[in-house]
Amino acid sequence: MSNPSLLILPGDGIGPEVMAEVRKIIDWYGAKGGLTFDVTEDLVGGCAYDKHGVPLADATMAKAQEVDAVLLGAVGGPKYDNLDFSVKPERGLLRLRKEMDLFANLRPAQCFDALADFSSLKKDIVAGLDIMIVRELTSGIYFGEPRGIFEEGNERVGINTQRYTESEIDRVARAAFELAMKRGKKLCSMEKANVMESGILWREVVTKVGEDYPEVALSHMYADAGAMQLVRAPKQFDVIVTDNLFGDLLSDAAAMLTGSLGMLPSASLGAPMANGRPKALYEPVHGSAPDIAGQGKANPIACILSFAMALRYSFDQGAEADRVEAAVEKVLADGLRTADLLGEEGVQPVSTSQMGDAVVAAL
Amino acid sequence: MSNPSLLILPGDGIGPEVMAEVRKIIDWYGAKGGLTFDVTEDLVGGCAYDKHGVPLADATMAKAQEVDAVLLGAVGGPKYDNLDFSVKPERGLLRLRKEMDLFANLRPAQCFDALADFSSLKKDIVAGLDIMIVRELTSGIYFGEPRGIFEEGNERVGINTQRYTESEIDRVARAAFELAMKRGKKLCSMEKANVMESGILWREVVTKVGEDYPEVALSHMYADAGAMQLVRAPKQFDVIVTDNLFGDLLSDAAAMLTGSLGMLPSASLGAPMANGRPKALYEPVHGSAPDIAGQGKANPIACILSFAMALRYSFDQGAEADRVEAAVEKVLADGLRTADLLGEEGVQPVSTSQMGDAVVAAL
Ligand SMILES: CC(C)[C@H](C(=O)O)[C@@H](O)C(=O)O
Ligand SMILES: CC(C)[C@H](C(=O)O)[C@@H](O)C(=O)O
Numbered sequence: 001m002s003n004p005s006l007l008i009l010p011g012d013g014i015g016p017e018v019m020a021e022v023r024k025i026i027d028w029y030g031a032k033g034g035l036t037f038d039v040t041e042d043l044v045g046g047c048a049y050d051k052h053g054v055p056l057a058d059a060t061m062a063k064a065q066e067v068d069a070v071l072l073g074a075v076g077g078p079k080y081d082n083l084d085f086s087v088k089p090e091r092g093l094l095r096l097r098k099e100m101d102l103f104a105n106l107r108p109a110q111c112f113d114a115l116a117d118f119s120s121l122k123k124d125i126v127a128g129l130d131i132m133i134v135r136e137l138t139s140g141i142y143f144g145e146p147r148g149i150f151e152e153g154n155e156r157v158g159i160n161t162q163r164y165t166e167s168e169i170d171r172v173a174r175a176a177f178e179l180a181m182k183r184g185k186k187l188c189s190m191e192k193a194n195v196m197e198s199g200i201l202w203r204e205v206v207t208k209v210g211e212d213y214p215e216v217a218l219s220h221m222y223a224d225a226g227a228m229q230l231v232r233a234p235k236q237f238d239v240i241v242t243d244n245l246f247g248d249l250l251s252d253a254a255a256m257l258t259g260s261l262g263m264l265p266s267a268s269l270g271a272p273m274a275n276g277r278p279k280a281l282y283e284p285v286h287g288s289a290p291d292i293a294g295q296g297k298a299n300p301i302a303c304i305l306s307f308a309m310a311l312r313y314s315f316d317q318g319a320e321a322d323r324v325e326a327a328v329e330k331v332l333a334d335g336l337r338t339a340d341l342l343g344e345e346g347v348q349p350v351s352t353s354q355m356g357d358a359v360v361a362a363l
Numbered sequence: 364m365s366n367p368s369l370l371i372l373p374g375d376g377i378g379p380e381v382m383a384e385v386r387k388i389i390d391w392y393g394a395k396g397g398l399t400f401d402v403t404e405d406l407v408g409g410c411a412y413d414k415h416g417v418p419l420a421d422a423t424m425a426k427a428q429e430v431d432a433v434l435l436g437a438v439g440g441p442k443y444d445n446l447d448f449s450v451k452p453e454r455g456l457l458r459l460r461k462e463m464d465l466f467a468n469l470r471p472a473q474c475f476d477a478l479a480d481f482s483s484l485k486k487d488i489v490a491g492l493d494i495m496i497v498r499e500l501t502s503g504i505y506f507g508e509p510r511g512i513f514e515e516g517n518e519r520v521g522i523n524t525q526r527y528t529e530s531e532i533d534r535v536a537r538a539a540f541e542l543a544m545k546r547g548k549k550l551c552s553m554e555k556a557n558v559m560e561s562g563i564l565w566r567e568v569v570t571k572v573g574e575d576y577p578e579v580a581l582s583h584m585y586a587d588a589g590a591m592q593l594v595r596a597p598k599q600f601d602v603i604v605t606d607n608l609f610g611d612l613l614s615d616a617a618a619m620l621t622g623s624l625g626m627l628p629s630a631s632l633g634a635p636m637a638n639g640r641p642k643a644l645y646e647p648v649h650g651s652a653p654d655i656a657g658q659g660k661a662n663p664i665a666c667i668l669s670f671a672m673a674l675r676y677s678f679d680q681g682a683e684a685d686r687v688e689a690a691v692e693k694v695l696a697d698g699l700r701t702a703d704l705l706g707e708e709g710v711q712p713v714s715t716s717q718m719g720d721a722v723v724a725a726l
Contacts, residue, residue, distance in 0.1 A: 149560050165521075250590075253591060
């Protein structure tokens with residue numbers, strides 16, 4: 001049997017730095033952990049634009065379709081802010097999501113015990129928080145047509161289209177129910193069915209899929225109320241399922257509740273491939289942070305935990321995923337902090353690379 | 364000169380209860396405050412549906428167009444959950460917004476000193492918080508066509524359209540810049556220009572309008588980052604301007620930061636009428652809260668402060684608005700709390716009506 005294959009796309013800003021630490025973990029697995037990956041590396045985002053004039057070359061796209069999993073760092077930076085919409089760094093990421101058909105974006109918002117004080121929320125509101133947001137990732141207003149800026153009379157009009165078919169809602173709802181079955185058996189679906197017809201269809205299909213999961217307690221909430229409840233009492237939630245745009249805002253708000261964005265991974269999953277593994281892309285929730293890029297200040301943990309998600313969801317190595325997560329918890333409990341996590345009495349920051357080394361040592 | 368006119372639409376759930384307390388304030392102004400309003404009352408929402416089969420009768424709509432200001436309680440309730448989309452209680456509210464062309468929705472998120480402990484956020488993060496969200500209210504995905512649920516192949520598809528013209532963006536941006544000039548001269552505009560063309564146009568037009576307000580420091584933020592920053596460090600903001608849908612979520616999240624939803628008013632303003640006053644509707648941010656309706660538990664302060672906003676924005680009575688706000692702060696400082704604000708040592712709740720009486724006494 002051939003080794004599992006990984007395409008690594010470090011991207012822009014702090015992407016390459018944090019990915020270098022993941023490489024250490026991958027190397028550790030090859031040398032001592034009994035798991036060898038076939039790794040190739042390529043460009044995405046601004047660096048791909050610099051080289052190819054597009055944020056994702058066709059050859060890279062083709063590679064992404066072939067491998068067992070893609071690991072992405074981050075894309076974007078001020079240098080690319082004035083590029084045309086069609087070649088902005090983000091389009092590279094969006095192309096990967098769309099062409100790999102990664103419809104289920106899993107965004108855990110978990111509060112690490114050692115870090116609960118970093119939240120802007122009161123400790124008792126967030127300590128022990130562990131929610132999973134399942135965001136639809138390949139449809140909705142991100143991709144709907146018509147879209148663009150058009151002339152109308154003597155002015156311009158900006159148009160985007162929210163579009164969801166029943167089958168698109170069905171498959172992401174199923175992914176969310178499956179996760180809920182493995183967790184607390186509680187699923188909350190969020191939309192604006194009081195204002196949007198696409199939300200009415202969303203609610204109807206999710207309810208229908210729920211009939212196949214009688215053990216899961218399903219509830220529905222308008223997305224604005226959802227934003228409120230995430231701030232007020234996030235621990236009321238277990239799994240949340242929502243559309244692409246609401247998911248973008250709600251998962252970022254949920255991530256921020258934990259107080260440590262540098263800690264949060266994500267997985268984007270599609271349909272099973274011939275080998276039974278789902279198409280998959282893993283990336284940290286944080287962005288490319290151009291302001292601190294190249295200074296050894298970035299926290300590599302979100303990217304490391306994204307690799308742990310790959311172990312769990314792509315390679316069926318749940319025990320190894322647990323091991324990486326435990327190693328991360330250990331270094332945090334030992335008091336190691338990168339520069340994004342300062343403020344505690346007497347703590348000196350470690351560099352990106354020191355943090356990566358510590359995680360490897362803890363494995 | 365005739366008296367200023369007010370149309371009162373108490374609506375559903377706790378709407379009538381909280382509005383009854385506003386009536387006490389209006390009566391006080393008539394008897395002792397030297398300000399007499401011509402008040403008419405009518406139905407909106409579920410109660411209008413019960414009587415007329417529609418959530419807003421044409422005659423009510425016509426009245427709303429004629430008066431100097433509309434004051435609304437809240438709409439909706441479980442009884443109406445299964446009504447057809449076109450006659451749901453919310454459609455009454457949306458019709459008022461659309462036909463009165465109330466394009467600028469002002470949603471202050473203010474943390475009252477006496478109540479900072481009620482926030483789920485740490486006290487130092489929210490104490491003294493005072494931001495103003497200006498949400499576009501008559502366009503975007505709430506009203507764009509095409510919309511609906513359509514057959515496509517052998518399944519259904521739910522469609523809504525985000526649409527913004529340059530002039531729609533221009534006028535709400537101007538409203539926001541004007542407010543910023545009267546406040547901290549700082550405006551942050553939020554959209555998803557990295558993903559949506561309507562966001563690109565939004566950013567471009569807001570930037571252009573900014574040239575007319577060189578004193579205002581204008582910044583732009585993606586709406587997902589905005590959701591994060593509102594949770595992380597809300598005091599960084601002064602005025603925020605954003606579209607209808609983002610504004611719905613972001614203003615609710617911001618409202619919840621303060622910990623006391625029962626305290627937050629809103630104003631929805633349109634173009635000036637012949638008498639120079641803007642078309643205007645005032646309503647509390649909270650909903651109809653059917654679970655506590657009729658029990659004397661509701662907090663009338665949000666509705667009272669909505670009336671204060673009417674004094675300020677419709678009737679040019681800034682000093683009287685200050686007076687009502689000061690009366691509210693006094694009763695809070697005196698320790699009066701409705702049932703939504705319990706938890707402090709030894710505090711007994713007062714009823715909706717006791718709270719209203721106390722505010723009148725403090726005037
Ligand atoms: C970079 C951007 C296109 C992206 C999105 O809006 O989906 C990001 O915010 C995310 O959530 O992954
Ligand atoms: C009741 C509903 C239609 C409304 C909206 O979505 O605008 C409400 O949430 C609001 O924010 O005023």
